[in-house]
Amino acid sequence: VSRRSGPLSVAETLGRAIAATGAPVAFGHPGGEVALLIEALRSAGVPFLLTRHENTAAFMAGGMGELTGRPGICVATLGPGATNMVTGVASALLERAPIVALTGALARSAPTGTTHQALDLNGLYQAVSKRSIEVTPENAATSIAEAIFLSQEPRPGPVHLSIPSDIAAQEVPSRHARPQQPTAMSTSAPSNIPPARRLLKSSRRPAIVVGLGAVHGQASSAVRVLAESLNAPVVTTPKAKGVFPEDHPLFAGVLEMAGDDLVVDFLQLADALLLVGLDAVEFDKPWRLKAPTIVLDALPNSDSYYPAAVEVVGDLSVALAGLASEPTAALWNEKDLADHRATVTSYVRNDYAGLHPRDVVDEVRSGMDRSAIATSDVGAHKMLVGQAWTTYEPRTFFVANGLSSMGYSIPVAAAARLLHRDRPVVAFVGDGGLGMYLGELETLVRAKIDILIVVFADGSLELIRRAQLRKGVSTSGISFDNPNFAKLGEAMGFLAHEVSTRTELRRVLPKLIAGRGVRLLAVRIDGDAYRF
């Protein structure tokens, strides 16, 4: 780590500020225009991990952000590098992942009329990030400080900096070397506790709905204390899985995933709903719950996706603690709750004769300990995994459910393993999502990342096939051929097995779970087995 004194270049200024956040690595795919930036990151102590596509770099950075709450870092060059990274940055915006996305940009000294690789990158990135700033020597220190700060502020997300290629080497004038930015996050004392308590006190059957704001607000233990003191059942959204332990007798399922209607019907029995950090980004159906709501969040309910009878804005743990002091005698019955959970569990299984994708989730779950980290991609398999994968702790399950982009699960699992070298990590993915970024398997092998990839090989974009069936149109444009996965593993240097029966699954799974490096389990399934 270089600690040269004297004036710093723009690249060095950015590199040092990023290193100071504790970012362990920057992900990206270079061009000549970002060479100085990558070198400045490296010499500040932030090594560069080359991905084969820029979106993967942004997905990995987003994974780091979701895992830690601090910004992940991704880098792309100008022009096609920057356009390639747009989906990954948009994913960070709607998955609420703090990241700082750095791209090159056309040299400010480029001759008038230069159009080669010239695009309005700030205009492009403005649409997919919280802010997009063109870096100059004068604003460099302030811009990177703002990017780091703003990315973490609720709701977390991406901030983009474009660095014109001739600016990177220029010196930051000493009078601009100190950033003009706050460094402390805002925390406000929650308002409106008394009316919330009154509503709760008059309720006989309160229920708690937890969203992803509770992950960022680190409200897990406060949710549990309140749920137990009220004897209130708890459901979560997919991205909040693990905030409440799913083996707890008060756990009542996951919204928006397979069996969603059952969970909604159950919640209709409630006479008051406590919504904790619920983010509308996770819902793609209209709000159906009828009971009056107490809305607890870091931000005002400006989306108005769901109605708020009482709104409590501020620190979630403080707000939850303020409500927990008023015990009510809730009329929920433990047996009804247990029956409800069993109904949800059996629903996703279907009466299907062959190897059910649910069996795969169950076998992998029981082969890994409670601390395991799982990720899910997007498709029919997500509906299953989001309900069926038992999650015990916050920040141990990650799913694309905001932008819901294919390609999310493997990079996020890789980021998880880079951070947690002591935990088993599994990525569930469809054969469509895997195929979209197949080249990245080389990245994972090269970086020696210990993960199990479980691919549901149905030869189809199954979720889309279901949509076609529902709409009564022909099922065309959704089928494809898969590679021979075992041979692919041989060619690319990782262990891979293909199974199509439960016996085969049980034979190869222990070896795959216990192994090192990249391991791939391809499960041949019939897409008809899924039930939403």
Ligand SMILES: Cc1ncc(C[n+]2csc(CCOP(=O)(O)OP(=O)(O)O)c2C)c(N)n1
């Ligand atoms: C980048 C991207 N393109 C298209 C979609 C729309 N989409 C949602 S699910 C899906 C099918 C995914 O197929 P696969 O990965 O095989 O999963 P399956 O549904 O078969 O489980 C598609 C195309 C998307 N979410 N993301």
Ligand SMILES: [Mg+2]
């Ligand atoms: Mg598929």
